[in-house]
Amino acid sequence: MMKGRSVWIAGLAAAMIAMVLLSAGSPNGAANAQQAAPATVEVKIDNFSFGPATATVAVGTTVTWTNRDDIPHTVVSTDDPKAFKSKVLDTDEKFSYTFAKPGTYPYFCSVHPKMTGTVVVK
Amino acid sequence: MSEKPKNEILHDHNGDGIDRRGFLECMAWAGTGVLCVMQGGVLKSFSMSRIGKVDAKKMAGELSFVQISDSHMGFNKPANPDVAGTLKAAVDKINGLVTPPEFMLHSGDISHLSKPEEFDNVDQILRGASAKQVFYVPGEHDVLNDDGKQYLERYGKGSKGAGWYSFDNKGVHFMGLVNVLNLKAGGLGTLGHEQLEWMEDDVKHLKSSTPIVVFAHIPLWSVYPEWGWGTEDSAQALAYLKKFGSVTVLNGHIHQTMQKVEGNVTFHTAMSTAFPQPAPGKADSPGPMKVPAEQLKSVLGITEVNHVQGQHALAVVDAPLG
Numbered sequence: 001m002m003k004g005r006s007v008w009i010a011g012l013a014a015a016m017i018a019m020v021l022l023s024a025g026s027p028n029g030a031a032n033a034q035q036a037a038p039a040t041v042e043v044k045i046d047n048f049s050f051g052p053a054t055a056t057v058a059v060g061t062t063v064t065w066t067n068r069d070d071i072p073h074t075v076v077s078t079d080d081p082k083a084f085k086s087k088v089l090d091t092d093e094k095f096s097y098t099f100a101k102p103g104t105y106p107y108f109c110s111v112h113p114k115m116t117g118t119v120v121v122k
Numbered sequence: 123m124s125e126k127p128k129n130e131i132l133h134d135h136n137g138d139g140i141d142r143r144g145f146l147e148c149m150a151w152a153g154t155g156v157l158c159v160m161q162g163g164v165l166k167s168f169s170m171s172r173i174g175k176v177d178a179k180k181m182a183g184e185l186s187f188v189q190i191s192d193s194h195m196g197f198n199k200p201a202n203p204d205v206a207g208t209l210k211a212a213v214d215k216i217n218g219l220v221t222p223p224e225f226m227l228h229s230g231d232i233s234h235l236s237k238p239e240e241f242d243n244v245d246q247i248l249r250g251a252s253a254k255q256v257f258y259v260p261g262e263h264d265v266l267n268d269d270g271k272q273y274l275e276r277y278g279k280g281s282k283g284a285g286w287y288s289f290d291n292k293g294v295h296f297m298g299l300v301n302v303l304n305l306k307a308g309g310l311g312t313l314g315h316e317q318l319e320w321m322e323d324d325v326k327h328l329k330s331s332t333p334i335v336v337f338a339h340i341p342l343w344s345v346y347p348e349w350g351w352g353t354e355d356s357a358q359a360l361a362y363l364k365k366f367g368s369v370t371v372l373n374g375h376i377h378q379t380m381q382k383v384e385g386n387v388t389f390h391t392a393m394s395t396a397f398p399q400p401a402p403g404k405a406d407s408p409g410p411m412k413v414p415a416e417q418l419k420s421v422l423g424i425t426e427v428n429h430v431q432g433q434h435a436l437a438v439v440d441a442p443l444g
Binding site: 071 | 199200201234235236262263266267305306307308309310348349350406407408409410
């Protein structure tokens with residue numbers, strides 16, 4: 001029946017408009033606050049380096065480092081006091097940290113200090 | 123290789139009876155298994171393959187010891203799935219030396235992951251060596267997770283600070299240094315203020331004719347800073363040793379032999395008993411280097427050191443496991 005269908009279309013249109021407005025209103029267009037699960041970002045440790053060397057993430061993101069190298073490494077914040085410090089990670093072991101506050105977090109491998117990286121939290 | 127004729131002293135710049143050019147030439151052969159011994163101011167070289175035929179007395183220095191390094195007990199990746207086996211082969215090599223070493227120096231990375239069973243395993247294997255006494259310094263793999271607390275409990279008896287110490291043997295002064303703690307991001311190995319002060323004090327009253335042997339894990343000279351192969355404050359340490367006529371620096375960490383002579387100081391790094399690493403800049407990173415299985419023993423090894431009393435320079439000889 002035409003009337004019911006019009007109501008249905010109108011309702012759908014209203015919902016779509018509402019969604020567009022909500023998306024436009026949120027600061028991060030990609031992460032709709034009503035729908036997003038906590039984001040995870042992967043950093044790969046391989047060949048004595050962190051990849052990506054600089055990871056830019058949103059507040060509340062959990063960064064997980066995975067050691068794919070054939071030598072153990074660590075992930076240690078260079079801030080004082082240290083924001084985070086992993087135990088030694090052998091091949092395939094992981095370390096995760098959730099960044100609750102914005103800022104720039106430089107870190108390094110305490111076993112091989114030439115290996116450095118940064119997490120930028122916005 | 124046949125026995126070389128006597129090398130007469132050609133250049134005696136320092137007036138100490140040592141022909142540095144001849145010494146360097148002899149040491150260039152060291153990687154292929156040549157023993158260089160200083161006797162009466164003359165450098166004699168003996169091929170390792172002929173050692174059995176040479177009179178041991180002709181070769182015996184007054185003090186003989188062995189350096190082993192980087193056993194990485196617990197490592198089990200393709201570069202060497204059996205580091206216990208190659209360490210045992212190193213012990214066999216030591217037990218087969220014509221001049222039995224009086225003691226051993228282990229220049230660090232005893233374990234791979236600082237696990238108690240890894241340290242226990244090394245202790246057990248080294249008990250099979252003819253030289254019962256072992257002096258250790260830690261590598262960065264020995265001080266993981268606890269800033270070196272376990273290392274100190276096991277090996278730190280009589281040491282100061284993070285585990286540095288000195289001792290004398292047959293007129294030679296030995297100094298074991300720790301340069302693998304408090305590493306700073308982007309940095310190299312570091313000795314630190316407290317240890318440097320101790321060094322200055324430790325050698326203050328020694329006669330300049332005392333031969334000095336310094337051993338530490340990370341090289342005390344700038345081998346390849348890009349890979350962290352150096353120590354930030356080693357210049358200060360070496361300044362305290364400037365007065366001595368003979369300084370031998372024995373390091374590990376880089377899993378290959380490398381050598382440098384600077385004035386009275388001879389720097390030498392040892393092979394690992396576990397796995398080799400690439401030459402500086404010859405790979406993306408300084409990780410374990412895989413070689414064909416039949417070649418593995420040729421790139422692992424021990425270092426034998428001899429000192430004849432009255433002579434300044436120590437004879438440092440690298441011997442591959444196979």
